[in-house]
Amino acid sequence: MTDIPVVTPDDIDRAAAAIAPHVRHTPVIEVPGSTIGIDATLVFKLEFLQVTGAFKARGACHYVATQPISDAGVVAASGGNHGAAVAYAAREFGHEAHIFVPTTANPSKVERLVGLNAHIHSIGETYGDAKDAAADYLVENKATSIEAFDDPVVMAGAGTAAREFDLDSVTADGRPLDAMLLAVGGGGLAGGAAAWCGDRIRIVGCETVGTASFAAAKEAGHPVDVPISGVAADHLGARRIGDVPWRALNEANVESVVVTDADVTAAQARLWRLLRVIVEPGVAAPFAALMTGRWVPEPGSRIGVMLCGANVVAPVA
Numbered sequence: 418m419t420d421i422p423v424v425t426p427d428d429i430d431r432a433a434a435a436i437a438p439h440v441r442h443t444p445v446i447e448v449p450g451s452t453i454g455i456d457a458t459l460v461f462k463l464e465f466l467q468v469t470g471a472f473k474a475r476g477a478c479h480y481v482a483t484q485p486i487s488d489a490g491v492v493a494a495s496g497g498n499h500g501a502a503v504a505y506a507a508r509e510f511g512h513e514a515h516i517f518v519p520t521t522a523n524p525s526k527v528e529r530l531v532g533l534n535a536h537i538h539s540i541g542e543t544y545g546d547a548k549d550a551a552a553d554y555l556v557e558n559k560a561t562s563i564e565a566f567d568d569p570v571v572m573a574g575a576g577t578a579a580r581e582f583d584l585d586s587v588t589a590d591g592r593p594l595d596a597m598l599l600a601v602g603g604g605g606l607a608g609g610a611a612a613w614c615g616d617r618i619r620i621v622g623c624e625t626v627g628t629a630s631f632a633a634a635k636e637a638g639h640p641v642d643v644p645i646s647g648v649a650a651d652h653l654g655a656r657r658i659g660d661v662p663w664r665a666l667n668e669a670n671v672e673s674v675v676v677t678d679a680d681v682t683a684a685q686a687r688l689w690r691l692l693r694v695i696v697e698p699g700v701a702a703p704f705a706a707l708m709t710g711r712w713v714p715e716p717g718s719r720i721g722v723m724l725c726g727a728n729v730v731a732p733v734a
Contacts, residue, residue, distance in 0.1 A: 421664045422569040424612040429576040436478040436574060439509050441467050443578075445585050450720070452691060455707060457714040460594060462582045465696055465727030469529060472578045472606055472725045473502035473565075479574030480563050481506040489560040490514055494544065494551035497526030498652055498726055499565040504535035506563075515560060517551040519543050523651055526728050544654070566605030567659030576609025582721055583614060594618050595718035598674075598703035599725065601631040603655035604662025606725055611662075611669035618721075620671040621712055623702035625681055628653035632673045634663055648678045649699030652726065674712045680705040688724070700726045 443464045450457040468474045477499070481491065490513030493503040500516040507514035514535040518527060521542055530537050540550040555562055564571055579597065586594045596619035601607045607622045614620055622631045627647025634640045640663050645654035658666070676684075681698045684705035688694050703722045706712040714720045 476571035476574035477502035494548040504533035566603030579610035602653035608662025653699035
């Protein structure tokens with residue numbers, strides 16, 4: 418993996434400075450773990466309050482703020498969150514955005530794209546169809562393509578969420594988080610957290626059984642393709658963990674937890690009752706890992722839970 422770019426804490430520090438005027442510094446809230454029968458303090462980062470409703474705005478803004486952008490604008494293939502992030506960053510910096518989405522894309526996410534003045538190309542039934550159409554467009558138009566996660570600039574931007582979480586969660590007497598649990602799709606968010614935290618804080622990557630690209634890579638020792646299905650398919654279904662995130666995740670020995678669709682929908686509902694927050698199914702995977710006991714914290718520890726996106730159609734019951 419020596420030819421795969423490495424993202425460093427210094428890269429993430431610089432990314433934080435570059436995007437600060439364009440993204441929100443999202444809050445954290447502490448909740449006693451006893452509310453779900455855990456001997457630990459739960460520290461939630463409310464990253465779903467980010468512009469566009471998900472952490473993805475950080476990576477997109479970092480790319481557009483620091484990289485050369487074509488006069489023809491930017492292009493992204495995305496079922497939702499990445500597309501919205503690219504559209505937002507393009508608007509923020511005065512560029513056009515062409516976003517390719519499948520016809521099956523979440524309506525709430527497409528609506529967000531409309532509100533961001535993106536040119537929406539709705540093609541095919543799958544993300545792969547949309548990605549192929551975006552590639553065809555780039556052959557004929559010299560626009561700038563922005564990757565969703567497998568890019569060091571994008572991942573450094575995503576890593577600023579973990580940076581904030583780490584710095585904001587230190588107690589008055591100097592105690593940091595003992596662990597940070599995050600959802601894993603293509604790996605940009607978790608990879609950024611691994612790049613920032615290194616071995617100082619345990620990082621746990623959480624996925625559903627239908628989107629378990631990180632777990633499959635851990636088992637194989639390298640990224641592999643996995644079949645995608647289930648309730649988290651449209652936001653965690655990257656099919657294959659990115660090479661850049663995988664290097665960071667592997668070198669930091671990030672742990673893997675896989676939960677079921679039923680686990681994450683139950684966690685969504687519990688988060689609504691506990692905090693009155695609504696998140697996407699896969700975003701609830703870290704909380705589901707705790708609720709189900711698939712990952713058990715050390716007694717008395719401080720556990721960070723990243724709630725990284727909330728672009729859903731309606732509240733859960």
